Amino acid sequence: MFQTISLFAPQLVLAFFASQLLSTGAFAKRDISIGVRNFSIFVLLIYSVIGFILGKPTGTAFKGALVIDDFSHYMNLIIGLSAAATLALSKSFFQIEKLDRFEFSILVLYCTLGMSIMVSANTLLALYIGIEMQSLALYIMAAFNRDSLRASEAGLKYFVLGALSSGLLLYGASLIYGFTGSIEFTQISEAISYGASPGIIAGMVFLLCGLAFKISAAPFHMWTPDVYEGAPTPVTAFFASVPKFAAMALIARLLVGPFETIVSQWQQVIVIFAILSMFIGAIGALVQVNIKRLMAYSSIANMGFALVALSAGNESGVKGMLIFMSIYVISIIGIFACILQMRIRDGMVENINDLAGLSKSNRSLALVLTVFMFSIMGIPPLLGFFGKFFAFVPAIEAGMVWLVVLALIASVIGAFYYLRLVKIIWGDESSHEFVEAPKTLRTIALMSSLLVFPILILPLISIPTQSLISRAASSLF
Amino acid sequence: MLIAISFYSLAFVSVAAAFMVVASKNPVHSVLYLILTFFSAAGLFILMGAEFLALLIIMVYVGAVAVLFLFVVMMLDVDFVELKQGFLSYLPVGALVAIILLLEMLMVGAAYFAGETKTVVVRDNGVSNLEAFGQVLYTDYAGVFEAAGFVLLVAMIGAIVLTLRKREGVRKQIPSEQIARTKEKGLKMVDIKPGVGIE
Structure with missing residues (x-):
């Protein structure tokens, strides 16, 4: 009994406390949003480490619906930590904008529950339920500022296009079920090993298209800039970091699980997604003036890089993707902690030119932001360089040198707009000063900038993390 | 037949x-x-x-x-005039996509009928549909069933968060107070003297 419960303890913790907090909040006489947020952060931290505390149990739960392995333990850790960080980021923003309601924290908890189901999904049904739980919470969070026209538009746009992508995904799932006779990943894999009919391949392509929408890989990226711009900034930080990683992990699990025998088939799809995303992301960002739109295009390009790693189709490819995405999530949270500090007396500002002269008015913020820009560009010895390194090496080993060359060209194009940001920060004349940011924001920005700074390269930290990631990647095979 | x-x-x-x-x-x-x-x-x-x-x-x-x-x-x-305008300009692209999709569907369908094994499993052990669902819904699929419940809960939270507004200063009808009103509380008998007025 305990054995079974310890398997899905992370999900259990989230579901139990989210529901408890919901009923507490619903019946509370006064506004308890701050308490709910703090407790939710605590719950997320428990969720992220409970698998490790219980000694990393492995096996399948719910008659094979969920599979718990080292991969899901690692993903739970990263998802929990980064969700907790983004939730902490949201505090000051929502309070200053007078939007704070306790439901936001609850939605983050349920969204994380959906993501934890996604990364452990072992059947098409669990996969779909996890995705829907996560997406529904995200749609609501995008429109959370319901009095703002832009936020409502973002929520509606995200919802309609998300419903479309769910349709694609379900159609693919139904094709796969029809042609293999099962929704369980192990049995699908067995059925495919006897030969993949066109129906299975069509189903797989539809499934991948639906998931590509969730990671905003081109050509399914259209919603990203508008939604990122319209949604409240902490929500955008959440969008750009955690759900992306969860969906990417789901794609990895799907590709090397049920579809492992048709590598050559899905490789083509992933390569097309990767090339389109890298270039659309890099070129689209060149003309942006709003920093949230810029980050949207930057995230599209980064998804392309992660897909380059996956397209190798082997264990080191999955490992490269995990390393790249972990580093990406750390830097994105840091960058958004900086963006959230862009507040003048009249409110938030979001234009790139508002950063002008930051080096004189706020030297520490300028330094931190510059570190992030250089890291995400991939300049050694910052961590972003190692992310790209580990993402591209598997592809080279798999013989796709041309793809890596294209990726390098895209990163050089992308370097332009990151450098432009650095130039505006250090070179341009200041127009106004930002008001002093709350302590949480500064701490998180500083912490993640320290993480991308060479600390993680130190062997003491990098070796355990690497072995964690290696075991996570190998548990999929 | x-x-x-x-x-x-x-x-x-x-x-x-x-x-x-x-x-x-x-x-x-x-x-x-x-x-x-x-x-x-x-x-x-x-x-x-x-x-x-x-x-x-x-x-x-x-x-x-x-x-x-x-x-x-x-x-x-709905503005019907506007609806009719865009149709022709989208027609070529739309038709192209539709034809490609149709061909792909036909290919998939043909592959299914050309294959020898049919994967649809027919249950024929005297169990009715409802019974078959009942046997697995709360046992084998209990986990996803619960999770589906959470999906609905999230949707409900969303509907409330996005639409519920607390309005101040609204006069509410409280039925219990209305019913509890008695003749003594609601009615005052005043004996009006001519030329004086009320209080």
């Missing part, structure tokens, strides 16, 4: 109605065609011996979802 005739007629109606959902200009007509599609899909399920699913489709999709759609669509302010 009869089964074949009913299958083909139902299949034809469902595909034709699904086409009309997209093709008709009037959104209300689209929803009505959607209901027709659902009905013929339910008929197809009955032909396959899945009477529970058929009833479920009629109850959930026709009874709840489609009627809700109908309400929403009727409340929309």
Whole structure:
């Protein structure tokens, strides 16, 4: 009994406390949003480490619906930590904008529950339920500022296009079920090993298209800039970091699980997604003036890089993707902690030119932001360089040198707009000063900038993390 | 023979109605065609011996979802003139995509019929549909069933978060107070003297 419960303890913790907090909040006489947020952060931290505390149990739960392995333990850790960080980021923003309601924290908890189901999904049904739980919470969070026209538009746009992508995904799932006779990943894999009919391949392509929408890989990226711009900034930080990683992990699990025998088939799809995303992301960002739109295009390009790693189709490819995405999530949270500090007396500002002269008015913020820009560009010895390194090496080993060359060209194009940001920060004349940011924001920005700074390269930290990631990647095979 | 005739007629109606959902200009007509599609899909399920699913489709999709759609669509302010304008300019691209999709569907379908093994498993052990569902829904699929409940809960939270507004200064009707009103509390007898007025 305990054995079974310890398997899905992370999900259990989230579901139990989210529901408890919901009923507490619903019946509370006064506004308890701050308490709910703090407790939710605590719950997320428990969720992220409970698998490790219980000694990393492995096996399948719910008659094979969920599979718990080292991969899901690692993903739970990263998802929990980064969700907790983004939730902490949201505090000051929502309070200053007078939007704070306790439901936001609850939605983050349920969204994380959906993501934890996604990364452990072992059947098409669990996969779909996890995705829907996560997406529904995200749609609501995008429109959370319901009095703002832009936020409502973002929520509606995200919802309609998300419903479309769910349709694609379900159609693919139904094709796969029809042609293999099962929704369980192990049995699908067995059925495919006897030969993949066109129906299975069509189903797989539809499934991948639906998931590509969730990671905003081109050509399914259209919603990203508008939604990122319209949604409240902490929500955008959440969008750009955690759900992306969860969906990417789901794609990895799907590709090397049920579809492992048709590598050559899905490789083509992933390569097309990767090339389109890298270039659309890099070129689209060149003309942006709003920093949230810029980050949207930057995230599209980064998804392309992660897909380059996956397209190798082997264990080191999955490992490269995990390393790249972990580093990406750390830097994105840091960058958004900086963006959230862009507040003048009249409110938030979001234009790139508002950063002008930051080096004189706020030297520490300028330094931190510059570190992030250089890291995400991939300049050694910052961590972003190692992310790209580990993402591209598997592809080279798999013989796709041309793809890596294209990726390098895209990163050089992308370097332009990151450098432009650095130039505006250090070179341009200041127009106004930002008001002093709350302590949480500064701490998180500083912490993640320290993480991308060479600390993680130190062997003491990098070796355990690497072995964690290696075991996570190998548990999929 | 009869089964074949009913299958083909139902299949034809469902595909034709699904086409009309997209093709008709009037959104209300689209929803009505959607209901027709659902009905013929339910008929197809009955032909396959899945009477529970058929009833479920009629109850959930026709009874709840489609009627809700109908309400929403009727409340929309649709400009029919504007709807008709964009059609021709999108036609070439749309038709191209549609033809490619159609060819792919045909390929997939042909592959299915050309193959020797049919994967649809027919349950024939004297268990009714409902019983078969009941046997697995709360046992094998208990986990995803619970998770589906959470999905609905999230949707409910969303509906409340996005629409509920607390309004100040609204006069509320409190029935208990109204009922508790007695003649003594609500009525005062005043003996008015001529030329004095009330208090």
